[in-house]
């Protein structure tokens with residue numbers, strides 16, 4: 002991964018790399034270090050410098066049932082969104098890849114939701130799933146009170162889950178279709194010569210060959226559901242009702258900016274960061290070992 | 296036009312040495328071809344001359360000036376790459392003129408020279424095209440034009456013809472040689488194709504695993520290969536080489552067969568390799584007692600000549616005969632003139648010179 | 658390939674049309690809701706066809722959300738992020754790929770590792786930095802015992818504050834790096850033989866060859882920046898710097914139980930989602946290409 006032909010002009014090399022390094026330092030590493038510092042210190046109530054408290058903040062976080070509830074909600078959210086968004090995108094991509102009439106239209110349309118701002122997705126789904134207006138309100142006409150995401154935690158959870166999934170289907174579709182089109186045509190043709198029908202080829206050949214892409218999307222979708230769901234929650238449920246949609250990111254935000262408890266927020270940030278680093282490392286390990294069939 | 300001197304040049308990548316101390320001298324205006332199998336270090340040598348690769352040890356001088364520490368642009372060399380390395384976003388004219396633009400040559404002058412070069416290499420109507428709109432041969436010409444326009448002291452070619460189809464390759468080969476004859480610029484041409492090498496070279500350098508096997512005119516290399524390696528690499532089809540044992544000062548045996556060779560002062564029992572060119576093995580009606588008889592199992596008719604393939608003394612051999620001969624499969628008695636036989640040391644692979652020659656040289 | 662599979666073809670069409678309807682339905686619902694008066698939009702079941710009040714509602718939402726300012730800010734911010742990203746990552750990737758210095762790989766990993774530190778997880782301290790962007794350097798000076806006093810550089814309520822943290826991410830650098838690795842070595846060597854130095858090669862060869870990549874990266878960064886919500890929410894308290902995406906939240910009552918004025922809220926939603934949708938519709942090719950390339 003090294004170029005054979007390189008230049009020796011070190012001044013230019015430094016000048017070109019410096020801006021990004023500065024930005025990365027100021028906006029990534031310093032804040033991260035700061036978060037790590039806050040996570041192990043406490044600000045005294047009456048001013049003065051921060052005091053080192055070791056793992057006290059973490060202990061406080063882990064002792065809080067609300068925190069574990071948010072972890073549980075986040076994990077459920079991650080699994081749910083990923084299953085829905087990757088699964089639906091896979092089916093759509095497999096069929097769109099067949100190139101029947103209209104496939105250009107599908108290719109063009111399916112990824113559009115990904116361009117919609119998360120806040121707009123949030124409002125849209127808030128309306129669609131609203132209990133007294135919108136698309137689903139009809140249910141309550143038939144069975145009054147059956148559907149109310151404002152009061153029922155499960156309903157609210159379904160709402161945000163579908164919102165996030167809807168957005169990610171387009172993203173996953175783009176990758177899966179690209180991967181499908183990169184599969185060697187001859188392999189598919191060989192399977193056809195072997196007598197495998199369309200659906201059979203999808204299941205026996207294309208899906209297994211997509212494993213690397215599916216794995217990659219799994220990781221991206223999980224990570225995205227952890228961090229990118231903020232806007233969605235903020236314009237819809239605010240973490241409610243009764244903390245049913247209180248995902249980790251949203252809790253960090255509330256603890257940090259509403260309750261102004263930087264130390265508690267920082268400790269939670271560190272845990273979330275560890276989770277994401279872990280996911281990234283797994284992804285790289287596996288990619289290194291090559292789930293790839295090539 | 297400059298001469299090139301290469302003195303004790305070595306190249307290592309990390310701990311692995313790939314070029315092991317080369318000493319070569321190329322005369323001004325000479326067309327030198329560096330020939331060798333893939334991976335033997337040809338490109339590395341060429342790129343060290345160009346200044347694209349640092350020299351680990353030794354020195355290279357161009358026109359009497361040591362260039363080890365000079366950048367490519369300061370060496371006065373132009374290079375034609377195997378994949379042409381044309382700038383995809385520039386037109387043919389821009390590609391050819393880029394070096395002049397970098398050098399700050401005024402636009403009018405630049406355009407004049409681009410047009411001139413374009414004419415001389417037959418790219419006249421194509422100057423406004425992009426590389427993607429050209430055929431392989433045309434791209435090759437652009438790469439040549441880009442080299443020519445700088446009026447360099449040295450042309451360097453790194454397998455420039457190997458991406459072309461067979462017909463074009465021959466055609467471009469001829470053009471390159473004509474160009475050299477017109478301009479007389481020192482040229483170093485790297486290839487693994489021995490036909491290209493034989494036809495183009497004033498002088499050949501045969502390289503193997505980072506070492507020089509032989510330097511000489513194509514004629515010398517063909518008729519007096521300095522080693523078993525050269526014998527097997529040069530010529531198409533290559534020389535037949537069979538392992539043998541000395542039975543006397545001027546006889547060798549292999550596979551129960553006997554062959555008379557010129558006096559080499561061989562020691563009885565010494566292990567050797569016997570070589571003869573396919574065209575030097577002449578089928579005869581009557582086998583000499585213990586004389587070589589090949590078992591032919593395949594006949595290739597190339598029109599102008601016929602190749603008879605088979606086994607002789609435990610080795611694969613090829614016999615070349617004129618068109619119209621009718622030897623088929625089966626046993627084929629051969630006659631090989633002693634003067635057409637080459638002997639190589641079994642250990643070192645080096646050529647064993649006949650006594651007479653050595654005496655004459657002494 | 659000749660295949661007669663009428664049943665599977667029917668299934669294919671059913672699945673794809675179904676997918677199309679489900680994926681477009683939310684957008685359609687927004688359009689319908691944005692085109693009715695308040696009474697109609699609150700009917701149950703809601704009207705299934707668009708009404709006649711679209712422009713009216715858009716106008717009201719435009720006023721209510723202060724979209725004249727807000728859209729302008731968003732366009733400026735998204736444009737700056739896209740341009741900054743395209744330029745900054747081009748040069749940093751060039752430095753990493755085309756030079757051979759000892760710290761090259763260290764820098765590579767420093768930049769690479771930022772992919773594991775999303776803004777959302779370091780939001781609290783990043784906000785603190787935004788209050789004074791020179792604070793990290795001040796702290797370093799203080800630590801090293803140097804008595805240098807830097808001025809404060811407050812990024813809150815400024816374009817720099819909205820733009821810089823988004824420009825800092827590593828994605829673009831990888832896109833370019835990936836692309837540079839596919840450029841044959843011989844091209845740089847030919848340029849060297851032609852007498853071009855590092856800067857010349859960058860300007861004359863690398864940049865023109867990167868146009869496609871720039872378009873792709875620019876497109877996804879524009880959309881990415883436009884869609885930012887949390888960060889603007891934090892660094893902007895002054896209405897003059899409010900962005901479209903964050904402003905959307907103010908069109909509805911924040912308490913989840915209360916019913917918003919749905920027709921104008923949906924009109925606002927339509928206004929906010931229109932620019933990024935328009936960008937990806939028009940620049941579809943670049944967007945898709947960028948998306949796939951960034952993640953390799």
Ligand SMILES: Nc1ncnc2c1ncn2[C@@H]1O[C@H](COP(=O)(O)OP(=O)(O)O)[C@@H](O)[C@H]1O
Pocket residue numbers: 005308313331332333334335336337338339340
């Ligand atoms: N950048 C490099 N790093 C390590 N080894 C190299 C490098 N370039 C070439 N080599 C090795 O040096 C040897 C000679 O290469 P080269 O000169 O390209 O051969 P060729 O004669 O085919 O042109 C090969 O074994 C090759 O693997």
Ligand SMILES: [Mg+2]
Pocket residue numbers: 337338339453454
């Ligand atoms: Mg080579």
